[in-house]
Amino acid sequence: MRTLPQLELHVAHACNLACESCAHYSNHGHAGLLDPAEAAAWMDAWHGRIAPRTFSLVGGEPSLNPRLAEFMPLVRARWPETAIRIVSNGWFLHRHPDLPARMAADGNAALFLSVPHASPEYRARLAPVEALLEGWRRDHGIVVGRYESHARWTRRYRGFGPAMAPYADGRPRRSWERCVARDYPQLHAGRLWKCPAIAYLGLQDARFGLPHAWRPYLDYRGLAPDCDDAALAGFLAAEEEAVCGMCPADPERFEPPSPLRAHRRDAAPA
Numbered sequence: 550m551r552t553l554p555q556l557e558l559h560v561a562h563a564c565n566l567a568c569e570s571c572a573h574y575s576n577h578g579h580a581g582l583l584d585p586a587e588a589a590a591w592m593d594a595w596h597g598r599i600a601p602r603t604f605s606l607v608g609g610e611p612s613l614n615p616r617l618a619e620f621m622p623l624v625r626a627r628w629p630e631t632a633i634r635i636v637s638n639g640w641f642l643h644r645h646p647d648l649p650a651r652m653a654a655d656g657n658a659a660l661f662l663s664v665p666h667a668s669p670e671y672r673a674r675l676a677p678v679e680a681l682l683e684g685w686r687r688d689h690g691i692v693v694g695r696y697e698s699h700a701r702w703t704r705r706y707r708g709f710g711p712a713m714a715p716y717a718d719g720r721p722r723r724s725w726e727r728c729v730a731r732d733y734p735q736l737h738a739g740r741l742w743k744c745p746a747i748a749y750l751g752l753q754d755a756r757f758g759l760p761h762a763w764r765p766y767l768d769y770r771g772l773a774p775d776c777d778d779a780a781l782a783g784f785l786a787a788e789e790e791a792v793c794g795m796c797p798a799d800p801e802r803f804e805p806p807s808p809l810r811a812h813r814r815d816a817a818p819a
């Protein structure tokens with residue numbers, strides 16, 4: 550059994566927001582909800598080999614999955630000691646009135662509100678979400694945290710949709726050293742992936758047909774559950790890899806436009 554600090558699971562690829570240069574590509578209008586039965590099969594394949602200290606239900610926006618609460622007992626049944634986190638932008642948590650009671654019953658589940666924009670307009674519109682979460686905290690005693698995710702926001706790739714381009718700075722070590730996503734491996738399609746940027750790159754290719762420059766990175770396949778122990782140990786210990794070459798060696802801070810806008814119209818149809 551190998552311990553890892555963190556493991557994330559996309560329970561929805563779709564997102565109601567459109568944060569420019571999202572590391573999960575959730576600003577690109579992807580669809581798709583994970584079925585709990587499929588997630589259970591993925592977990593079964595790794596249960597007994599890995600033990601994540603924290604297991605995060607993410608997306609996309611996880612609350613777009615109407616079966617969100619069903620994923621918690623799946624995780625708990627396999628990893629009794631793990632801390633479960635739900636990371637949400639909050640807008641649709643009101644669709645899950647049973648969630649706080651189920652989190653409270655779990656005993657080691659927390660909800661983190663991700664705040665991707667610092668504008669007064671965004672904060673004002675978040676007020677009903679904050680009121681809802683305050684009620685959950687008061688009435689159910691659940692732990693509610695907050696990520697000011699805009700504070701670390703950098704450009705992860707150039708361009709958008711079919712015109713998206715990798716950085717290809719040729720300094721993968723420096724890209725990895727300065728990467729804010731490097732500690733977030735993903736469980737996706739039954740495999741372990743180094744980070745969201747490589748896990749969901751295939752979704753981008755399927756939707757847009759990415760340019761040739763992405764081919765070397767699209768060849769990355771993630772780690773299959775029938776791998777041997779040496780391969781698993783190597784995966785967990787790996788620092789920079791060739792795929793890190795797609796990311797910026799000198800991440801650029803920028804002022805992202807409001808994520809409340811509609812998905813970009815120059816995106817290809819689903």
Ligand code: SF4
Pocket residue numbers: 724725728729730731743744745746747790792793794795796
């Ligand atoms: S490929 Fe490497 S540098 Fe890029 S997001 Fe993943 S871990 Fe970070």
